[in-house]
Structures are given as structure tokens and as C-alpha cells.
Amino acid sequence: MEFDFQVFAHAWGTILGHPSLILFIVVGVTAGIMVGCLPGLTATTGCALLIPFTFGRPPLEGLLMLIGVFVGGIYGGSISAILIRTPGTPSAAATLLDGFPLARQGQGGRAIGMSTVASFVGGTIGALIMTFASPTIAAFGLRFGPAEFFALALFGLSMIVAVSGVSLLKGIIAALVGLMITTIGYDPLSAVPRYTFGHMQLLSGLEFIPVLIGLFGVAQVFRNIEKMGIAEQVRTDLTRILPRFHEIWATKVTLVKSALIGTFIGSVPGTGCDIAAFSAYAEAKRSSRHPEKFGTGILEGIAAPESANNAAVGGAMIPMLTLGIPGDAVTAVLLGALTIHNFQPGPIFFRENLDIVYPLFAGVILAQAILLVVGLSCARYFAKLITLDQRMFTAVIFLLCVIGSYAMRFSSFDVFLSLGIGLVAYFMEYYRFPLAPILLALILGPLAEQNLRRALQISHGDPTIFIDPVNHPIALTFLVVAILALVSMYFRLRKSRLAEMMRERETA
Amino acid sequence: MRKADIITGVFLMVLAAGVMIEAGTYAQRGVQIEYFGPAFFPRILAVSLMLCAGLLIVNAVRRRNLRRIEFIDGTGFRRLAVALVVGVAYWATVGYIGFLIGSPIFVFVLMTVLGARSWPQRIVTALVAPTALWALFEYFLVISLPESQILYLLFGEG
Numbered sequence: 062m063e064f065d066f067q068v069f070a071h072a073w074g075t076i077l078g079h080p081s082l083i084l085f086i087v088v089g090v091t092a093g094i095m096v097g098c099l100p101g102l103t104a105t106t107g108c109a110l111l112i113p114f115t116f117g118r119p120p121l122e123g124l125l126m127l128i129g130v131f132v133g134g135i136y137g138g139s140i141s142a143i144l145i146r147t148p149g150t151p152s153a154a155a156t157l158l159d160g161f162p163l164a165r166q167g168q169g170g171r172a173i174g175m176s177t178v179a180s181f182v183g184g185t186i187g188a189l190i191m192t193f194a195s196p197t198i199a200a201f202g203l204r205f206g207p208a209e210f211f212a213l214a215l216f217g218l219s220m221i222v223a224v225s226g227v228s229l230l231k232g233i234i235a236a237l238v239g240l241m242i243t244t245i246g247y248d249p250l251s252a253v254p255r256y257t258f259g260h261m262q263l264l265s266g267l268e269f270i271p272v273l274i275g276l277f278g279v280a281q282v283f284r285n286i287e288k289m290g291i292a293e294q295v296r297t298d299l300t301r302i303l304p305r306f307h308e309i310w311a312t313k314v315t316l317v318k319s320a321l322i323g324t325f326i327g328s329v330p331g332t333g334c335d336i337a338a339f340s341a342y343a344e345a346k347r348s349s350r351h352p353e354k355f356g357t358g359i360l361e362g363i364a365a366p367e368s369a370n371n372a373a374v375g376g377a378m379i380p381m382l383t384l385g386i387p388g389d390a391v392t393a394v395l396l397g398a399l400t401i402h403n404f405q406p407g408p409i410f411f412r413e414n415l416d417i418v419y420p421l422f423a424g425v426i427l428a429q430a431i432l433l434v435v436g437l438s439c440a441r442y443f444a445k446l447i448t449l450d451q452r453m454f455t456a457v458i459f460l461l462c463v464i465g466s467y468a469m470r471f472s473s474f475d476v477f478l479s480l481g482i483g484l485v486a487y488f489m490e491y492y493r494f495p496l497a498p499i500l501l502a503l504i505l506g507p508l509a510e511q512n513l514r515r516a517l518q519i520s521h522g523d524p525t526i527f528i529d530p531v532n533h534p535i536a537l538t539f540l541v542v543a544i545l546a547l548v549s550m551y552f553r554l555r556k557s558r559l560a561e562m563m564r565e566r567e568t569a
Numbered sequence: 570m571r572k573a574d575i576i577t578g579v580f581l582m583v584l585a586a587g588v589m590i591e592a593g594t595y596a597q598r599g600v601q602i603e604y605f606g607p608a609f610f611p612r613i614l615a616v617s618l619m620l621c622a623g624l625l626i627v628n629a630v631r632r633r634n635l636r637r638i639e640f641i642d643g644t645g646f647r648r649l650a651v652a653l654v655v656g657v658a659y660w661a662t663v664g665y666i667g668f669l670i671g672s673p674i675f676v677f678v679l680m681t682v683l684g685a686r687s688w689p690q691r692i693v694t695a696l697v698a699p700t701a702l703w704a705l706f707e708y709f710l711v712i713s714l715p716e717s718q719i720l721y722l723l724f725g726e727g
């Protein structure tokens with residue numbers, strides 16, 4: 062399955078020939094930037110809240126809008142990171158290290174401008190790699206059988222568990238709870254109803270959208286309500302947004318290198334834009350001639366993480382589109398959106414839905430250009446959003462969560478389910494249980510169960526089918542990497558916990 | 570967080586036991602080989618969860634659990650509880666009073682609970698946001714939001 066230039070050109074014609082598609086990308090990018098720049102809302106939350114807006118529209122319009130939200134949301138977090146030292150999204154946490162000091166020097170506009178340009182460059186490189194690499198990876202995926210898909214699902218889950226929190230055990234528990242949720246409803250292979258206890262609403266299982274909105278929308282609203290307050294804003298000059306050309310040119314190597322780092326890290330299932338951003342920042346600092354200047358407010362310190370986190374968008378979409386395994390929480394939401402529109406991402410998706418796949422590629426690339434234009438022209442207005450009264454905003458977001466949960470099946474049960482899950486998720490975060498493994502488990506659970514049972518039936522109950530190096534080397538590889546990732550993270554976390562306990566003893 | 574981890578561990582063990590017992594009733598159904606039938610996957614998950622929950626309790630008892638780094642603010646939590654009650658009451662009644670009546674009331678009351686005191690801000694937000702969302706869903710997405718049963722009974726269709 063090679064990349065088809067003719068189909069790609071046709072996809073561009075489809076998008077450019079339909080102004081409504083471009084409009085949806087613009088709306089998505091703008092909404093994403095607004096969501097991203099508000100602390101308390103993330104790109105994941107933004108996509109989750111806007112999924113209901115895709116129900117009544119043709120699939121391509123809705124999907125392009127969500128991609129716009131993803132792209133805009135990852136960039137938007139840098140605005141609040143720079144201006145109020147509070148990243149709007151986790152992926153902007155590395156940006157504040159140099160962005161906020163620069164804003165304090167009265168050069169917030171320059172910082173935001175550099176962030177915009179870096180996001181454009183990194184995002185475009187990531188999107189191009191995604192576009193040209195995906196068909197080849199999808200072709201590779203055609204060789205997967207049940208054993209490989211089960212191992213891949215386990216690999217994806219183990220990666221998100223390994224990186225999602227400070228406790229491996231709590232991450233595994235969260236993933237197990239998420240997998241248990243997926244067993245509610247009709248068994249996919251035998252149609253036996255499970256854990257429904259006679260309730261009709263549970264026969265098709267817990268709906269993905271209300272659970273998603275509960276986990277990430279309602280829980281965040283509850284946290285905002287509990288911690289209600291208005292963030293301080295640094296007075297900074299936002300009149301000049303675009304940095305000078307020679308300033309951008311001076312960071313060209315950092316921009317490209319960070320984009321490549323971001324794309325690679327984003328393409329590993331379970332990792333995400335925030336890890337990509339920090340990795341790129343660390344590498345830029347390590348390889349710089351003046352590493353001591355990082356953290357004092359230099360443009361390179363903004364270019365590296367912003368280029369990487371937007372490149373990771375394209376990277377994260379590679380496993381999602383080609384193998385049906387989300388690269389991170391946001392792509393898990395996008396995968397859910399594709400499923401709602403009756404598409405099943407994976408190798409078959411590339412064979413049977415080229416009319417959707419290639420326009421999506423073109424849409425991701427176009428979204429970067431729209432991001433550059435919208436970001437540079439409207440950054441000062443987005444910056445004003447941060448000063449809006451949170452009480453007003455929180456009330457409206459709460460309303461949006463309720464409507465979003467209802468709109469899927471016109472069911473009040475889903476609304477109350479979403480509120481209940483939101484309350485549980487709110488407490489989970491306080492007791493340091495990560496939420497991302499639950500989300501991925503909801504997506505990967507059915508894939509894992511069906512393929513596990515099929516593989517064991519094929520092998521007549523012999524579990525060594527998953528570790529057969531001759532007939533199933535791909536499955537064995539995924540399982541080995543999954544175990545290595547968990548073991549390595551266990552030792553790293555144990556080391557940092559021991560260091561923390563030593564510090565506590567010293568201060569006690 | 571030691572006590573919380575122990576309580577959570579016990580709860581998870583009870584949950585896992587419940588899943589296991591209920592899965593036992595599915596083992597007799599279905600048409601596939603019993604071992605890989607509808608009870609297979611839930612049983613694996615239940616056993617795994619029981620082991621993890623046990624480990625969570627053991628870690629807590631041996632004081633090897635994580636420390637809490639954030640604490641729930643009492644005043645904030647009371648505010649959250651009231652907001653949740655308002656939200657539940659809103660959705661429980663929206664089927665009777667309708668979205669266009671219930672939602673402005675909900676937004677106004679919620680903003681008041683959250684501490685907003687400016688009347689113009691609350692009134693404008695309460696009127697504009699729900700109306701805009703209703704129009705977006707009704708005309709652009711063609712998704713109907715709950716209508717008022719009371720008004721329907723009083724005035725009928727149209």
C-alpha cells in the first residue's frame with residue numbers, strides 16, 4: 062500500500078473546492094486555541110465537548126473540525142503558559158520555562174509570536190511525515206492477526222500506564238477499571254448480556270461520549286468550581302507579535318530537530334505531546350552553545366517545545382489511523398469520533414476509505430497554515446480570554462457538558478452517568494489515580510478482548526501463541542517492549558520515590 | 570493518603586469479587602468453548618484487580634504509599650456539592666420545563682453559587698449562552714433539545 066499522489070492531489074481539490082470544509086477547520090483551530098489557552102480546559106476536553114457538534118454533519122466536516130481543535134488546542138496552551146505561568150494544556154508546561162521570563166521582561170508578544178511560528182513549522186513537518194509514512198505502516202498492519210492485535214492493545218495500554226502518573230500500580234488499577242467498564246453490555250462474540258442487571262440502557266454498554274465527557278469535562282469543571290479564582294496576568298507588550306526574520310532563522314536547526322523528536326515520540330502509543338515537548342527542550346538545551354541561558358527567557362527555549370508538541374500531533378495520528386491504536390488521549394477521542402461515524406481506523410480503513418483518509422491528511426497540513434494566520438493575527442485577543450470571569454465560563458462549560466452527554470442518544474441516563482463519572486474522576490485525581498489509562502482502556506478494551514479470545518480459539522487454548530517467535534514475531538516484540546517499558550518505569554519511579562522519602566526524612 | 574488507599578483497596582477487592590461471581594453466571598451461556606466464552610475476560614480482569622488491590626493495601630499498611638500533594642478545600646468542596654445538586658435538579662426538571670426555560674435558570678443559579686454578584690453579567694450570560702447553544706443544536710446540527718411538557722399540555726403543538 063504505497064502513498065498515492067493522485068488521490069492526495071484529489072483530496073486537496075476536495076478540501077479547497079468546498080469552502081465549508083475550510084470553514085470547519087478554521088472554526089476548529091479557533092475553538093481549539095480558545096480552549097487551549099484557558100487553564101482548566103485541555104485539548105482533550107475541547108475535543109470531547111465538541112464531538113456532539115459533529116453528529117448532524119457529514120463525517121469529513123466534523124473530523125476536520127476536531128483535528129483543528131487538536132492542532133489549535135496544543136498551540137493555545139502556550140499563550141497562558143507565557144502570560145500567566147500556567148500552561149493551558151500539559152504540553153505547554155515546557156514552554157513556560159522560557160516563555161514566562163520573556164513575558165516578565167515585557168516581551169510577551171515576541172514569545173507568543175515565536176510559539177506560533179514554531180507550532181506551524183513543527184506541526185507541518187509532523188503532518189508531512191504522517192502523510193507519507195502512514196500508508197506504509199498501514200500495509201504493515203495488514204499482516205496483523207488476532208495475536209498481534211491483542212499484543213498491540215496490551216502494548217498501548219502498558220505505555221500509557223507507564224507514563225501517565227507517579228504510581229505504576231495506580232495506573233494499572235485505572236486501566237483494569239477501564240477494561241471492566243468495556244465488559245458491560247452484550248458480549249461481542251456470543252451476544253450474552255453482561256453486567257446489565259436488567260437495565261435496557263446498559264445493553265449496548267456505557268456510551269463512550271458521556272464517559273469521556275465525565276472523565277475530562279465534568280471532572281475538570283468540578284475542580285474549577287472547587288478552586289474558583291481568577292488568575293493573575295502579567296502586564297506585557299502584545300503590540301508586536303511576529304518576531305524578526307533573523308530571530309526565527311537563528312532557531313531553524315532547533316525547529317527542525319524538535320519537530321523530528323516530537324513526531325517520533327508522538328507516534329509511540331501512550332506517549333503524548335507533553336513528553337515530546339520536554340524531550341525536545343532537554344535536547345535543545347543539551348546541544349546549545351549557551352545552555353545556561355535556557356530558563357532566562359530565550360526564543361530557542363520556546364521554539365523547541367512548541368515545535369515538538371505540534372509535531373507530535375501528526376505523530377500521534379500515525380498509530381491511530383494506521384493500526385487503530387491511539388497515540389495519546391486526544392487521538393483516543395478522535396478515534397472515538399471516527400467510530401461514532403462508523404469508521405474503524407486501522408489497515409482496512411486505508412483500503413476502503415481513501416475518500417476520508419487522504420482529505421484528513423490534507424486537513425492536518427492545512428490546519429497548520431490556518432494556525433499560523435489565526436495565531437499571529439488574533440493572539441492578543443485570545444490573551445484577553447484569560448482575564449474573563451471564570452465563574453461565567455465554568456457555568457457555560459458545565460451546561461455544554463450536560464448537553465454533550467445528552468445529545469448522543471437523547472438519554473437522561475447518559476447525563477447522570479456523565480455527572481457520576483465526573484465525580485469519581487474528580488476524587489481519583491486527588492488520590493493520584495491517573496485518568497488517561499481509563500480512556501485508553503475504553504478504546505482498546507474491546508479490541509483486546511475479542512482478539513485475545515480469537516487467538517486462543519485458533520491455538521486451541523495454547524497461550525504460547527503470543528510468544529511464538531517463528532509464527533508471531535510481531536506479537537512477541539510488542540509484548541517484550543510492553544514489559545520492558547513497565548519494568549523500566551517501575552525502577553525509575555521507585556528511585557524518585559526513595560529520593561522523595563529521603564528528603565522528607567531530612568526535613569522532618 | 571494511607572487510609573484512603575486502604576479503603577480504596579478494600580472497595581476494589583469487593584468490586585473484583587462481585588465481577589467474578591457475576592461472571593460465573595455467564596460461564597453457562599454462549600455457544601463458544603466455555604473457557605473463552607463471555608466469562609473469560611471479566612474473570613481475568615477480576616483476578617488482576619484483586620491482586621492489584623491487595624498490593625495497594627499492603628503498600629499502605631507498610632507506609633509505602635504515595636503522599637497526597639493536593640488537598641480538597643472545604644469551602645470549595647461545599648460549593649461543588651451545591652453546584653452538583655443544582656446540576657442534578659436542573660436535568661431532573663428540564664423534561665418538564667424545557668431547555669429554553671430551565672437552562673437560563675440553571676446558568677443564573679450556578680453563577681450565583683460560584684460567587685458571581687453582578688446582575689447584568691449573570692442575566693446576560695444566562696440568556697445568551699443557552700439560547701445560542703439551543704439555536705446551534707436545533708438549526709445547525711438538527712439535534713432537538715428537551716422541550717417543555719408543561720407548555721405542551723397547556724398550549725398544545727405550534
